[in-house]
Amino acid sequence: xxxxxxxxxxxxxxxxxxxxxKGGIWVWVEHWEGMERAVAHELLGKAxxxxxxxxxxxxxxVSGAKAGQAAERVQGHPDLILVxxxxxxxxxxxxxxxxxxxxxxxxxxxxxxxxxxxLRSMEWMPRLAVRLGRSMVSEVTGLDLGEGQTxxxxxxxxxxxxxxxxxxxxxxxxxxxxxxxxxxxxxxxRMAQLERIPVEAGPGAVEVLExxxxxxxxxxxxxxxxxxxxGRGMGGPESFQMLEELAGLLGGAVxxxxxxxxxxxxxxxxxxxxxGKTVSxxxxxxxxxxxxxxxxxxxxxxxxxxxxxxxxxALIFNHADYGVVEDLKDFLPALIQELKAKG
Amino acid sequence: xxxxxxxxxxxDAEARMELLQDGSGLRLEEKxxxxxFDAIAVEQALRIKEKMSGVRVSALSYGPRFALEGLRKAVxxxxxxxxxxxxxxxQWVEPMEVAWHLAQALRKENPELILCGRKxxxxxxxxxxxxxxxxxxxxxxxxxxxLELQEAQxxxxxxxxxxxxxxxxxxxLPALVSAQKGLAEPRVPTxxxxxKGMRLQPEKMGLEKEHIPQAGWRLRGFGRPxxxxxxxxxxxxxxxxxxxxxxxxxxxEAKLL
Numbered sequence: 001x002x003x004x005x006x007x008x009x010x011x012x013x014x015x016x017x018x019x020x021x022k023g024g025i026w027v028w029v030e031h032w033e034g035m036e037r038a039v040a041h042e043l044l045g046k047a048x049x050x051x052x053x054x055x056x057x058x059x060x061x062v063s064g065a066k067a068g069q070a071a072e073r074v075q076g077h078p079d080l081i082l083v084x085x086x087x088x089x090x091x092x093x094x095x096x097x098x099x100x101x102x103x104x105x106x107x108x109x110x111x112x113x114x115x116x117x118x119l120r121s122m123e124w125m126p127r128l129a130v131r132l133g134r135s136m137v138s139e140v141t142g143l144d145l146g147e148g149q150t151x152x153x154x155x156x157x158x159x160x161x162x163x164x165x166x167x168x169x170x171x172x173x174x175x176x177x178x179x180x181x182x183x184x185x186x187x188x189x190r191m192a193q194l195e196r197i198p199v200e201a202g203p204g205a206v207e208v209l210e211x212x213x214x215x216x217x218x219x220x221x222x223x224x225x226x227x228x229x230x231g232r233g234m235g236g237p238e239s240f241q242m243l244e245e246l247a248g249l250l251g252g253a254v255x256x257x258x259x260x261x262x263x264x265x266x267x268x269x270x271x272x273x274x275x276g277k278t279v280s281x282x283x284x285x286x287x288x289x290x291x292x293x294x295x296x297x298x299x300x301x302x303x304x305x306x307x308x309x310x311x312x313x314a315l316i317f318n319h320a321d322y323g324v325v326e327d328l329k330d331f332l333p334a335l336i337q338e339l340k341a342k343g
Numbered sequence: 344x345x346x347x348x349x350x351x352x353x354x355d356a357e358a359r360m361e362l363l364q365d366g367s368g369l370r371l372e373e374k375x376x377x378x379x380f381d382a383i384a385v386e387q388a389l390r391i392k393e394k395m396s397g398v399r400v401s402a403l404s405y406g407p408r409f410a411l412e413g414l415r416k417a418v419x420x421x422x423x424x425x426x427x428x429x430x431x432x433x434q435w436v437e438p439m440e441v442a443w444h445l446a447q448a449l450r451k452e453n454p455e456l457i458l459c460g461r462k463x464x465x466x467x468x469x470x471x472x473x474x475x476x477x478x479x480x481x482x483x484x485x486x487x488x489x490l491e492l493q494e495a496q497x498x499x500x501x502x503x504x505x506x507x508x509x510x511x512x513x514x515x516l517p518a519l520v521s522a523q524k525g526l527a528e529p530r531v532p533t534x535x536x537x538x539k540g541m542r543l544q545p546e547k548m549g550l551e552k553e554h555i556p557q558a559g560w561r562l563r564g565f566g567r568p569x570x571x572x573x574x575x576x577x578x579x580x581x582x583x584x585x586x587x588x589x590x591x592x593x594x595x596e597a598k599l600l
Binding site: 032091117118119120122123124125126127129130131133134135136137138139152153156157158159160161162163164165166167168169170174205206207208209210211212213220222250268269271274275276277278282283293294297300301304305306307312317318319320321322323324325326327330331333334335337338339342 | 438442568
């Protein structure tokens with residue numbers, strides 16, 4: 001019916017038999033123009049841990065513009081780094097790369113392929129799953145080995161109110177999308193061999209006309225270790241400057257509630273909740289957020305939650321570790337001043 | 344032009360949910376809604392219909408009996424047709440199996456454009472849309488924050504949100520596009536629409552029994568995440584003393600900052 005299936009299978013001519021063992025744990029490295037996403041290190045650290053328990057290799061896969069630069073930046077855990085190169089095909093999720101990835105999976109028979117459960121990776125991983133005939137799991141927050149070389153995964157359901165646990169019962173490779181910040185970043189000192197794999201860039205079914213990065217929004221919300229979020233209780237868009245300053249002092253990102261975004265006070269990319277992003281920072285500060293279930297669904301997996309609200313009965317206090325009843329007009333300047341005083 | 348919208352019915356955010364004692368499943372209160380992003384997809388389809396002539400919008404849903412609720416909403420908003428792929432009620436269904444059944448149904452209909460939400464709000468899997476595109480062998484574009492059809496050329500342009508960046512994409516029809524917040528604000532159904540939705544008798548399609556993709560995962564059970572200790576309210580004479588105490592606790596007790 002369509003273009004994707006009609007494209008010829010690209011011949012994979014590179015022989016990796018000498019350096020790559022079958023049954024490895026593979027990690028797809030997501031990067032922007034050579035700068036890897038923080039989640040890449042989280043995935044590689046977890047892959048290393050599981051691979052060591054199984055006596056397997058960790059293989060990192062990088063593609064797109066400046067893939068070589070990203071490859072150098074993810075040294076530490078992998079035994080082997082494969083750089084997929086298609087000249088004139090900068091988009092790492094492009095069909096050509098997915099085709100190459102399919103061929104690699106068939107030849108290299110990995111035990112598992114991990115990618116971040118991000119907007120970008122969920123563009124290609126489900127389609128790779130179809131092509132390989134392997135069902136996948138996304139939004140994974142727990143990974144372990146079961147008896148007899150099975151894979152155990154845990155993922156949240158219904159906005160984090162419940163968890164479901166699944167065990168692999170089909171054949172590998174197991175395709176797993178992992179939620180950012182599910183696993184801690186670990187340092188490693190391995191220096192992996194870099195292998196460049198030429199990929200044929202055919203005429204793709206989807207043409208990229210333009211590409212533009214959202215600028216000036218600070219660290220990506222889902223990857224920030226501190227999120228300072230504001231709700232209606234902030235009073236207006238201008239008071240978010242204080243949140244920007246606070247986030248800057250804490251090395252964090254600014255988030256917002258749905259009503260704040262719907263009022264145009266903040267961009268949609270900062271929305272936390274059911275119709276926005278799900279975040280799990282070490283510290284989540286809810287400033288003037290009432291705590292509607294729609295919001296809770298996006299932040300309840302945060303490690304420590306601080307809620308500040310004028311209303312002592314605000315629902316958000318049911319989902320917080322520390323609560324402060326105070327007017328934000330007074331509290332935010334005081335908090336910023338205290339943080340500055342402590343340097 | 345035939346447009347299909349894939350819709351999922353999910354528990355209302357306020358619905359009561361309980362964990363079965365043995366952890367084998369969840370008991371959900373019968374309060375349903377059309378998944379947030381699917382409503383955006385329905386709206387986008389209706390806008391195309393209103394701008395062009397000869398467009399028919401069909402809503403297609405896989406699911407048990409309650410899937411009817413999401414279809415009702417789609418029809419109330421203005422969808423011309425509703426098709427229900429009747430499935431049995433299970434505690435866990437693999438997105439790949441759902442996508443396969445949807446693709447089987449879509450093959451019979453041959454739509455030029457398929458729309459869906461970027462994820463369902465209950466399991467947030469974000470897999471069914473791209474998988475349906477994969478099974479049908481058509482391009483997948485998304486999550487879209489803008490969509491424009493070039494009818495004469497038989498092509499489509501989409502601005503996709505990549506989380507931190509955006510890209511403008513073009514492809515020929517047929518294609519599947521997932522809807523992100525910002526694409527189109529779902530309309531409130533009219534009274535006549537709601538009545539139409541209430542009277543809805545959807546077309547029913549049975550599930551195919553053969554060649555279903557093999558299951559990749561076995562359900563082990565459900566649980567609850569570790570709960571939070573009760574909130575500790577910070578006392579103090581004024582804002583400054585509360586701020587000091589909060590920072591002290593974050594440092595010393597929570598080992599943060």
